Amino acid sequence: MTGTLYGLGIGPGDPELITLKALRIIEKTPIIAYPAPDVGESLARAIAAPHIPPGKTEINMRMPMIPGQFPAHNVYDRYADEISFHLRKNLDVTVLCEGDPFLYGSFMYLFIRLSNKFPTCVVPGVSSLGASAAAIGVPLVSRNETLSIVPGPLDEIELIDRINSSQAVAVMKVGRHFKKVCRVINRLGLNQYAHYVEHASMSNQITLNLDQVDANKVPYFSMILIRRPKEGHDL
Amino acid sequence: MTGTLYGLGIGPGDPELITLKALRIIEKTPIIAYPAPDVGESLARAIAAPHIPPGKTEINMRMPMIPGQFPAHNVYDRYADEISFHLRKNLDVTVLCEGDPFLYGSFMYLFIRLSNKFPTCVVPGVSSLGASAAAIGVPLVSRNETLSIVPGPLDEIELIDRINSSQAVAVMKVGRHFKKVCRVINRLGLNQYAHYVEHASMSNQITLNLDQVDANKVPYFSMILIRRPKEGHDL
Known part of the structure; x- marks a missing residue:
């Protein structure tokens, strides 16, 4: 008998965008884990805060955040061990994940370490993709259109290729790559079809045209959506 | 003074995957609209059913469903008029949308007709994308990987090109295009990395390998996820 590991999408930021299922699991699980930066508050913990009852054991998974680098594997090894310790004692463990666990979520590093050993x-959850489109008021894709989800850190050549080949594109994790992404969008003549959003669905949500953005203040949680007009019909 | 139009993502099928925000809006809105096929039940209405209190005025938006065709513009014109009638009387109207309203949702046809006239x-909502990945147990994208969302009705040449050029691909609306999509996946040698799911998160959810699927019984609400292995690391 072991506990169950839950990877819980808690949505893009607005605490009201959590699902009933996530709420129920948070309430019944004795151990709650969440990723956090080296120093400071966990965003996932902050999103779920209104829904976490007192009396839970919490695992604050501190991840060194170095721009351009991902946390080392031994960080995930360490927290996988800590979570295993509870699961082996037949205690359920919930890992809170911003957005959706399997869309650029760090939960997948725990999943590959633990899902073959414990019920998982x-x-x-609601992803920042839908939240960003809703914030901007731009339907992303309809009918037989394609959508590409592209991380901002890609190099310029690959960005040009990928942005040029889809009807709709979401550039995620823009952050310090904003200027590069803008150069690509300008070069492709797509400036008028591009929309910027940061902190979608959060209380500090901002939506702007690209030329209104201060390139030096673009946070990691930012996105640029590009939707080309289609000939022949209005969507 | 007019009412507000709400486009509400109600998630991929499991009624528990609705958000607190969607619940609150359903409860306070007097008029509830939803798309439905020509004959039979509305899936969106069925998903939200446990959460719709009695006493609402309901607008059953019947859409002729002809394989390979989309509803004609005059169908949306007609329901936009019906919804406008209530909004002008200062009544809020909620439109229920499966998954996320701006990801292949038919709500966008009402949005383009109404959002410039009424507060919107x-x-x-939780999309079928995250629900399908969760059902299969396959993390979709991590780090700097790209994800392409591709509708099954695309022609074979375009499918080959798009499936071949991304680390992860979600082929949506597979339905009667299953054999064609499989030919493409086989040709690209990706069979072992492809996973099939139908009715993700619903009580009749099924996940299969491609060679287990009966090609003649693939429903519209089905998806194939493809995730290539990456050289050099395990995710």
């Missing part, structure tokens, strides 16, 4: 349940 | 609020 992944609960999908 | 779009509430993102």
Whole structure:
């Protein structure tokens, strides 16, 4: 008998965009884990805060955040061990994930370490993709259109290729790559079809045209959506 | 003074994957609209059913469903008129949308007709993308990987090109295009990395390998996820 590991999508930032299923699992699980930066507050913990009852054991998974680098594997090894310790004692463990666990979520590093050893349940969440489109008021894709999800850190040549080949593109994790992404969008003549959003669905949500953005103040949680007009019909 | 139009993502099928925000808006809105096929039940209405209190005025938006065709513009014109009638009387109207309203949702046809005339609020929902990945147990994208979302009805040449050029691909609306999509996946040698799911998160959810699927019984709400292995690391 072991506990169950839950990977819980808790949505893009607005605490009201959590699902009933995530709420139920948070309430019944004795151990709650969440990623956090080296110093400071966990965003995932902050999103779920209104829904976490007192009396839980919490695992604050501190991840060194170095721009351009990902946390080392031994960081995930260490927290996988800590979570295993509870699961082996037949205690359920919930890992809170911003957005959706399997869309650029760090939960997947725990999933590959633990899901072959313990019962594991992944609960999908509202992703920042839908939240960003809703914030901007731009329908992303319809009918037989394609959508490409592209991380901002890609190099310029690959960005040009990928942005040029889809009807709709979401450039995620823009952050310090804003100027590069803008150069690509300008070069492709797509400036008028591009929309910027930061902190979608959060209380500090901002939506701007690209030329209104201060390139030096673009946070990691920012996105540029590009939607080309289609000939022949209005969507 | 007019009412507000709400486009509400109600998630991929499991009624528990609805958000607190969607629940609150359903409860306070007197008029609830939803798309439905020509004959039979509305899936969106069925998903939200446990959460719709009695006493609402309901607008059953019947859409002729002809394989390979989309509803004609005059169908949306007609329901936009019906919804406008209530909004002008200062009544709020909620439109229920499966998944996320701006990801292949038919709500966008009402949005382009009404959002310039009435206050409009779009509430993102859990999409079938995250639900399908969770069902299969396959993390979709991590780090600097790209994800392409591709509709099954695309022609074979375009499918080959798009599936071949991304680390991860979600082929949506597979339905009667299953054999064609499989030919493409086989040709690209990706069979072992492809996963099939139908009715993700619903009580009749099924996940299969491609060679287990009966090609003649693939429903519209089905998806194939493809995730190539990456050289050099395990995710």
